Amino acid sequence: MIRETVGHLRDLPRYRQILTTLARYGYQDVVAALRLETIVRPLERVALGEEVAQLDRPRRLRLICEELGPTFVKLGQLLSTRPDLLPESYTNELAALRDDVRPFPSEQAEAILVEEYGRPLAACFASIDPTPVASASISQVHRAVLHDGRTVALKVRRPDLHKVVAADLDILKNLAQLAERRLPALAVYRPLALVREFERTIKRELDFSIELRTIKRCQAQFAGDATAHIPFVVEEFSTPRVLAMEFIGGVRVDDVAAIRGLGLDPGEVAVAGARILIKQIFQFGFFHADPHSGNLRVLGDGVVAPLDYGMFGQLDPRTRERIADLLIGLLAQDVDGVLKALDELEVRGEAVDARELRRDVGELVQSYCDLTLATIDLGVLLRELVGLIRRHRLLIPPDLVLLIRSLVTIESTGRALDPKFDIARQLEPILRKLALRRYSPRRLMTQAASTAKDVQRIATLLPDLLSHSLESIKRGELNVKFDLQGFERLVRQLTRASNTLAVGIVIAGLLVASSLIFRGGASSLAQLGYGLGMALSLWLIWNMSRNS
The missing domain is CATH 3.30.200.20 (Phosphorylase Kinase; domain 1)
Known part of the structure; x- marks a missing residue:
């Protein structure tokens, strides 16, 4: 506590600079709500200038970030990527922060x-x-x-x-703690967690x-x-x-005239850039989180060269599949599928009205009921989805926010090159591949092996667990009442259910594998797989009806 107090005293001039700047640009209400007016009062009060007074609050917030230096410029840029936290007028203004x-x-x-x-x-x-x-x-x-x-x-x-950054981060964390205690409207967005994520970045x-x-x-x-x-x-x-x-030389990716001067088709350049990002996201799960036009160069042979590698996002395989589930659920008008995908993507909040959320998701789904993935305006879809998330005060994991930002940015960059550019058309094959991959024979075998490991681990632990339980019973510490009526029948039913499940998995693997083989051109081998799968299916149906 003493060390923290000394640190705050050392940072007092910077505290005053930050709070005075907020007050000078018309954010006195924030300073008052934090109950920090006493830090500002000893300083000379500087009223809003006439030019500044005519600006709206988003513009003034951008000017505050620029005046307070590198840490706040970076914080403003981070907030510009969070439409789930700030209205669009603020995110658009902060996106214009000069770096x-x-x-x-x-x-x-x-x-x-x-x-x-x-x-x-x-x-x-x-x-x-x-x-x-x-x-x-x-x-x-x-x-x-x-x-x-x-x-x-x-x-x-x-x-x-x-x-400088270390001192500013200490101040921001302290202000975030005050905001969580004194600004209930902001507390739901967990300002301290946001600052800690910013610190890591x-x-x-x-x-x-x-x-x-x-x-x-x-x-x-x-x-x-x-x-x-x-x-x-x-x-x-x-x-x-x-x-x-x-x-890296080359020309900026948004310089259409220069790209044409290299003898290149801007539309093809847009597709090349989009495919790089899509490959990073869905194949590697490690993607450029800031692919704006200033960070991309086009070389003489039409090759795209990303420049800045300071901000990257990561997605594990399960998250990539959930993103595919989300988009496919929207297309299939599957409200439950969309809600499940959002939950599994950890897009959650406190005190959410589940009925109202379901209704809004249903309306969003209905608005896309007549479209296919290739005809969707992905940027509009994502913005509407983020708007829905913000209305219900749901929180989005940071890497998912970076993903949404990257897709929207690359689509807007692509449309600057070619008005007909549609990133959803580039996404369609890989999303379908992700959706099918979970049913691949290799995936099913891996899951079966994982389940077998769990069963083996439980079987290994069971003797020790039973031994400890029996010792407890002998010492009178545990009373157990057994009712073994019908136990043998239960064992038979469990064995039968396990066999049925195993055959079902094999059938699913055969059908999916045969479909993939058929698409590859080996029709005779695929027909053999289909036939074997059909025979096993008939046997399974007969066996289930016999034992019902």
Whole structure:
């Protein structure tokens, strides 16, 4: 407690700066609700300027983030991806936050490089451009040439940024705790959990060694894929504060004129970019979470090159299947399926009116009843779904939020290249494949093996459990009454049910495998599988009717 108090006293000037900025931009109500007016009062009261007073609250919130520096710029960018938490007017405004800020002096950048490498820069590079090619809230990029002639981009973290971010995070966590206690309307969204998630994200972005590993992982995933170019990294000149990676030229993915100037079809470029993201999401479960036009380059041969690897999302195989279930449930007008998929995706909330939620999901489902997956406007669908989630104050897991943002972003980027572009058409085959994969023979065999392991584990534990129970009975600590009437009949019924289930699984595996083989062209083998499956099905029906 003493240490925490000392820390708050040390951060008091920053507290005052943050609260005064909120008050100056018209957020006095927030400061008052947090009961922190006493921190602001000793300072000179600065009234809203006439120009600022004419701005709406979302615009003023963006200006607050820009004025308070890198931590708050990143926080605003994170909030721009959370339409489940903020109205669309706020998310749209925060999405416009400028990440290009004034560069820090090149002398400081060179000093950081020398400190990290422990030797003169002339020993590392043939040349370094002192003028940065890009400058953001966390880092700036300098172009350099290695002694072997390769051109690299040196991403250098801003000096002392780690200390600034650490202090701001302490303040944000304290303010979040106050908000949960004093602002009931915000408490349902768990501000402290949100700040902790933001802390995890920004700390990962500050450590460039994590970004280096992400690039290497993407290189392995897209090895041999001619449509994507992942930049090389120079590990010798990369540290937690510096990242040395290939300097990518090309043109921005939203520069339609330049793409046509390369002799390329913008529509084909849009499809190539979408397929890269879809492959990352549904095949690898590790995807670029910020695929906006500034982070994508098109090279002369039509290859798409993602640039920034600081923000990636992850989805396990089960989550990918649940996403497929959600979209397919919408198309099949299956309200129960949609609700089940949302629950299994952990889209949940407190004090939810289940009847009202079911009614709203039913209305959403009905609005898409005459459409197929290939004709759906996925961006509109996802926005409507997020709107429904927000109305019911449900919370979305962070990686699922990143997924929704990525799909909406890549669709809007694709439509800027080709108005007829439809990402749902690109999604259709892989979603159907995910839906069918759970019935593959290999999957069924794996599940059967897992079940057998569980049974074996229970059988191993059972003797010890019975032994302990009998000892307890002997000591009079446990009273058990057994009724074994009809026990042998129960065993027979359980054995029969197990055999029936096993045959059913085999039949399902045969039918699915035969369907896949038939689609592959081996019709005679598929017919044999169908015949065997039909014979087993008839036997199963006869056996069930005989024992009923």
